Amino acid sequence: MSTEAATHADFSRIRYAQLWEDADILLEALDVQASDTCLSIASAGDNALALLSRGPKKVIAVDLNPSQIACLELRVAAFRRLNHPELLELLGVLSTGREDSAAPGRRVALYQRIRAELSPSALGFWDAHPELIRRGAATVGKFESYFDLFRRRVMPLIHSRSVINQLLAGGTLEERREFYGRHWNTWRWRLLFKIFFSRRMMGRFGRDPAFFRYVEGSVAEQILKRVRHALTELNPADNSYLHWILLGGYRDALPYALRAENFQAIRENLSRLEWHCGALEDFLDGAGAPISKFNLSDIFEYMAEPAYHTLLKRLCSASRPGGRLAYWNMLAPRRRPESMAKELRPLNELADALHPRDKAFFYSAFVLEEVLA
Numbered sequence: 001m002s003t004e005a006a007t008h009a010d011f012s013r014i015r016y017a018q019l020w021e022d023a024d025i026l027l028e029a030l031d032v033q034a035s036d037t038c039l040s041i042a043s044a045g046d047n048a049l050a051l052l053s054r055g056p057k058k059v060i061a062v063d064l065n066p067s068q069i070a071c072l073e074l075r076v077a078a079f080r081r082l083n084h085p086e087l088l089e090l091l092g093v094l095s096t097g098r099e100d101s102a103a104p105g106r107r108v109a110l111y112q113r114i115r116a117e118l119s120p121s122a123l124g125f126w127d128a129h130p131e132l133i134r135r136g137a138a139t140v141g142k143f144e145s146y147f148d149l150f151r152r153r154v155m156p157l158i159h160s161r162s163v164i165n166q167l168l169a170g171g172t173l174e175e176r177r178e179f180y181g182r183h184w185n186t187w188r189w190r191l192l193f194k195i196f197f198s199r200r201m202m203g204r205f206g207r208d209p210a211f212f213r214y215v216e217g218s219v220a221e222q223i224l225k226r227v228r229h230a231l232t233e234l235n236p237a238d239n240s241y242l243h244w245i246l247l248g249g250y251r252d253a254l255p256y257a258l259r260a261e262n263f264q265a266i267r268e269n270l271s272r273l274e275w276h277c278g279a280l281e282d283f284l285d286g287a288g289a290p291i292s293k294f295n296l297s298d299i300f301e302y303m304a305e306p307a308y309h310t311l312l313k314r315l316c317s318a319s320r321p322g323g324r325l326a327y328w329n330m331l332a333p334r335r336r337p338e339s340m341a342k343e344l345r346p347l348n349e350l351a352d353a354l355h356p357r358d359k360a361f362f363y364s365a366f367v368l369e370e371v372l373a
Contacts, residue, residue: 014067014132017141018093019046020241021297021328021363023256025354029326029347029368030293032056037289039318041297042275044138045072046257049079051295052269053262060291061275062283069277070125074137075257076270077117078110084263086110092136093258094249104134121277139248147245154196155246158188164246170237177232184231193227194220222331223362230361239359281311290320296327298363300334309337316343319371329365336369345370 026047032038032054040048042063051059063069078087088094089103090110111133115123126133132140139148155164167184170176197220236242240253256262276283280299294315300308315325324347327334336344351368358366 014044014071014141015065015143016043016068017071017144018044018091018138018244019255019257020143020360021047022241022358022360023047023050025358025366026050026295026326027054027256029350029354029366030295030324032293036292038293038295039283039291040295041280041299042068042072043297044068044141045075046255047295047297048072048273048275049075049257049266050262051293052273053257053265055265055269056272056293059273060283061273062280063275063277064279066121066277067125069275070122071137072275073118073122074114074126076273077114079263079267079270080117081114082110084260087263088254088258090114090133090136091138091258092249093138093244093254094251103136107133107136144244148248150196151246151248154192158186158192159184167231168236168243168246168251170235173233176235180228180232185228190224193224196220197223222364226361226364229356230359233356234359234361239361241360281314284314284318287318290323291318292320292323294319294323294325294327296325298328298330300327301330301332303334305334305337308334309340312336312340313343316340316371316373321371321373323371325367325369325371327367328360328363329367330363333365335365335367343372345372 021043023046027050030038030051032051034055034057036056038051038056038059040051040059040061042048042061045061045068048059048061061069061072063072075087075091078090082090090107092103092107108130111126115126118126138144159167163183166179171179230236230239230242238253240250240255243250243253250258254260257266296315300311303311312325319325325344329335336346347368347370351366354368355363355366
């Protein structure tokens with residue numbers, strides 16, 4: 001993330017224990033090739049690992065928050081030392097209710113097998129927080145805790161478990177639309193959703209309040225519209241994010257980096273991954289070879305427009321011609337300014353085709369831009 005975000009937000013804990021951005025559309029947008037050097041906002045590490053599956057020359061992960069780097073390191077160690085089912089067990093991502101009492105102990109045992117792979121800083125973090133390992137390392141971020149509160153305290157007031165299971169079973173487009181209109185879109189759903197996903201509640205329990213500095217209008221109203229799209233136009237049966245929010249686990253709908261078919265490709269390319277803890281601007285100051293593919297998460301949301309434009313110029317300077325920048329807008333609109341028309345070309349046709357397929361449905365836009373010079 002950027003230095004501006006660091007001055008306003010608290011980065012002393014895990015904010016995101018898993019990625020809430022759809023790697024399927026990210027990979028299609030960036031079209032990663034063997035010659036590419038990719039730069040990725042680290043967050044919990046999933047999408048940096050997803051980029052590795054395409055066999056690029058290098059993936060560089062950057063994050064301000066040392067606890068987010070610790071999340072990435074834990075995943076790297078797990079990919080190196082564990083098999084696929086053990087990886088999922090360590091992360092705690094398959095739990096969809098009350099798990100068996102032996103699971104926390106199994107996670108501790110798995111952690112003991114991989115801890116020698118961690119750097120001193122990551123080892124110090126995880127050794128100091130054994131409760132996070134016991135709970136499952138992908139379940140313990142502030143954002144995940146926010147959804148856990150919604151699932152345990154709010155959803156039982158809205159719908160029964162049987163109704164939730166019906167929703168997640170999916171069906172045809174016509175069936176999904178009918179189910180949403182007749183069974184899901186109740187007054188309780190609309191009322192409690194708008195309360196729980198208000199700016200105040202999200203700032204207190206989910207995202208840092210600083211992340212709403214440049215957001216205008218009703219947060220809950222904007223998100224509710226996009227949720228309807230996810231529950232009807234997309235198939236809930238295939239949506240890992242919906243499964244997590246409503247069940248607390250993925251069942252069979254895993255995100256890209258955790259799918260069995262991608263496990264070996266990621267493992268084989270781990271030597272091509274490096275990571276840096278610090279501001280993106282600081283990394284760019286010392287960057288060597290040009291970067292060709294950028295996964296920028298939604299970092300521009302947390303910046304005033306002048307700072308966003310300045311960072312965008314620095315990213316272009318660090319890129320080779322033809323490089324691609326991918327990023328999301330959740331609530332604050334951020335796109336290349338006209339003053340940079342000679343430096344960046346919007347790839348709107350591809351971005352607009354991908355955004356409706358985005359399973360991380362809370363984003364208002366997916367932006368893809370190509371570096372010209």
